[in-house]
Amino acid sequence: MKKRILILGGGFGGVYTAVFLEKLMTKAEREATEIAIVSRDNYMVFQPLLPEVISGSVQLNHVISPIRRLARTARLYTREVEAIDIAAHTVKLSPGAKPVPLVISYDHLVIAMGTRLDYNKIPGMREHAFPFKYLSDALSLRNQLVLALEEAELENDPELRRALLTFVVAGGGFSGVECVAEMNDFLREAVHSYHQISEKDLRLILVQFDDRILPELTEGLSIFAHQLLVKRGVEIQIGRRLMAVSADTAIVEDLKTKQIETIRTRTTVATVPAAAHPILSTIPLPKDRGRIKVDEGLEVPEAPGVWALGDCALVKQVDGKFSPATAQHALRQAKTCAQNILASLRGTRKHVFAFTGLGKMGSLGRRSAVAEICGVRLKGLLAWLLWRGVYVTKFPGLDGQLRLIVDLILDIFLPRDITQFRLFPEEDVHREHFEAGERVFKEGDVGDKVYFIAKGEAIVLRGDQPLAVLNQGEMFGEAALACNHPRNATVIARTSLELVVVNRVAFHELIGCLPGLRYNIETSMNQRIGAVLIWTGKFGSQWPGSERDHAQPAVR
């Protein structure tokens, strides 16, 4: 029986553990061992270049590398991890083409599952903020920027137009700074293709909790970055935090004065806060703030044969600090981890993770960056060249490097692409969040959604006249939808409001297959036409008998 080394996670930590294992094993060892990787996607994202996808200076599929070509002998499971059983030495994976979960046993387990954005700390973030972590996030953010320009170009309402042209990025670390810099570059170039929008209509805001951006760097570089971004048109708000997000606003609080600003925007990008992968909370290993505690050889002392590395592990460096969540650290940890798994198989002595970082670099967009490498501080074009050079040479594979170089050359000479891919349809059933006082919809709007109150209260108004207060468990908006009429009343959040929203097509499908639902709505509407303008019946309490002729599916 082959020994199985099972690696969870397709990022730098996981993939490079497999790569180093392949490299370090003897032929005999290779034959006696199976390396398996579990990754949601069949590619590894080269995170440092992900912000470049926003502006299009690097092509979408040039920041990724197929895992099968990196770790050539490993078995790749393109699946989600559903459960880890440390005692039984098994991992359960999500079903694929066949609706049956897959259970894999292991001899060594490498946990390299990274972090997730923590949506629970900021109300409305899950519903309305654009995360920035995965490849699809970069693409969907880019699409949102183009959509905002397209909409602003056609919009006459000055307030809505301003909201469309306002962009908020939360988090002033490397990720947030690179993100806002690329957004800024892209928007300020793209705007020239829009007749009705001028560059000065654009407002980009970076919200930073700390008292300076890029607190990872020395103050001088941080000031340089701050001034450069401001010069290029980014508004930086320091000492502030994102409190809540809704469809129409970002709400920001000043940490000192406790003053609250409501910024009208349709685009709030969240790069913070990070949280541990939820599955980690289910496994009985010692953790610190969600990160798995490992020894200096990256093994979990309480569970020999279980290893953890990368952002999901708490790795103490030889200098006493904990490894930060960067690619360079994950890469070196992968090497140590591979060495130590082999040491464990061979019965030899283990290595100690001895890397403490080479330096830090961050791009500020077009031809500028900041860097601190081995004590040397660089800024501007030189830092940018270094930054680009380092990441191109670090990109896995010669073909990938060549593609990046071509992108960089083309980016110098060619205009940036302003096309928008509508690849992300809104979910049929989704949630929306409104803060107290915000409007859900307005009299005269097109009715294309039905709303159910999951939490909070809403007021129904006609003109200035309140008609009703709706509570948890009640629904509204279905009248307009069923008749395909404009909304005949306005609904406003009375408190912080959580809504479950069903779109038109899905609602008609559900009406079609739930005869009772259809009958109920039709009856109520017949009774109430001209009286109550938005029907607010509770389901269940008024449920009538079904009639077979209502069971026909709605026309889609």
Next chain:
Amino acid sequence: MKKRILILGGGFGGVYTAVFLEKLMTKAEREATEIAIVSRDNYMVFQPLLPEVISGSVQLNHVISPIRRLARTARLYTREVEAIDIAAHTVKLSPGAKPVPLVISYDHLVIAMGTRLDYNKIPGMREHAFPFKYLSDALSLRNQLVLALEEAELENDPELRRALLTFVVAGGGFSGVECVAEMNDFLREAVHSYHQISEKDLRLILVQFDDRILPELTEGLSIFAHQLLVKRGVEIQIGRRLMAVSADTAIVEDLKTKQIETIRTRTTVATVPAAAHPILSTIPLPKDRGRIKVDEGLEVPEAPGVWALGDCALVKQVDGKFSPATAQHALRQAKTCAQNILASLRGTRKHVFAFTGLGKMGSLGRRSAVAEICGVRLKGLLAWLLWRGVYVTKFPGLDGQLRLIVDLILDIFLPRDITQFRLFPEEDVHREHFEAGERVFKEGDVGDKVYFIAKGEAIVLRGDQPLAVLNQGEMFGEAALACNHPRNATVIARTSLELVVVNRVAFHELIGCLPGLRYNIETSMNQRIGAVLIWTGKFGSQWPGSERDHAQPAVR
């Protein structure tokens, strides 16, 4: 007041009408006229190169061109057309950021809305076939190919594995042939990155209604294309038609023998049949098979000031034939249309559409093509170089041409990308189609969906023992979902079966906001545990009173 020329459609016909208008107008005319284009997307797809996106030999965003950069002075509405009122001279557009429809009036209307795939003729096509028409289709098809390889790599069930590695393309015209050729190239190269799959496991089938593929060409070229594709591993079935598609099969009928073959496959691509844009059926203009009849100057005789061109118009050529649906014809029609709108504004004589086609070309994949240009027949590498050359030079803009050339050069030297973007989540509420005898799910499967019967009948089995027959309006599968257990019975289609399917997350959201639904399911399940294994209650008929404590939203 400016005269408004309103163009509906962002394809070759529509965009180039605007381009030629801009070019042909005098300065004074430009100032007195507004050109507006309505297009769903803010880019034009260069259709002839779309199949190349499947194999990745051309980058996704290099086959498109931003409309704003092509027609620089035109006003672009990135909207859907919702209604055309010929009598009132207005067009109603879908709402954007503001949920209010937009109504635009016009002096001249150009209808260039192309065609749509007609999903109504083949059962199951809408639910399960991959269309091949838009940019997103090319990307989602490419993802499906990678997904099929990923799944087949992990699958032990030989039958399912075979279904995953079988790919059916319906339609042997240019579109179907180019599509199957690119799929074949991509799969046969990509397969080398998969340890468990060998090239001979792949089965690609082209189904053609006619008695030969590419009937648009002379027989010699058609035979050459046929033989080349067969040599490269494509199975060609002539004289056959696609009868039905389900999640698991493509059903094909032989037109002569009437024999039916059920091909087990997870990937059926439909390039036929085309139908008129549904909005055209609502406007009172003379049509022939859905296409708008125009005079030889492209104007609708019954409605002066209304013009139609491209695939949605029936354009008689000077040789007496009707213009085929190709880019070269749309482009020339756009020029004639622009000239004639100007002639109409100027009161001068109109032009007659005099183009009859330069020839026909089709790619057969890697370095081979067939072409008939001005009576000369070419095949193989020479035809391929011509094909590439023509389309690169026809691509709008020098920057776009440069990008294409770079792609072509890189494609010669670099391996093809096998990454899969999971950008298209399954809809929360969608439809599935099953043919009689097909299995919906099986005992032991993971229960991640709830099913409502929209049409047809299903049988519930435990082992070989039938438990119940379910009819239209009934639901099944919710028990497994609510308890998060595996399916405890098998469901098979008794007749052709149309299902409305709600996925796990959406179902829990709906249960959360429809207290009656939740209460009902819980009660029934408590009553029936151990008795009927799948609860089959009709909604509405058994609806109990709601209880407020059931109104808590389900945890997502």
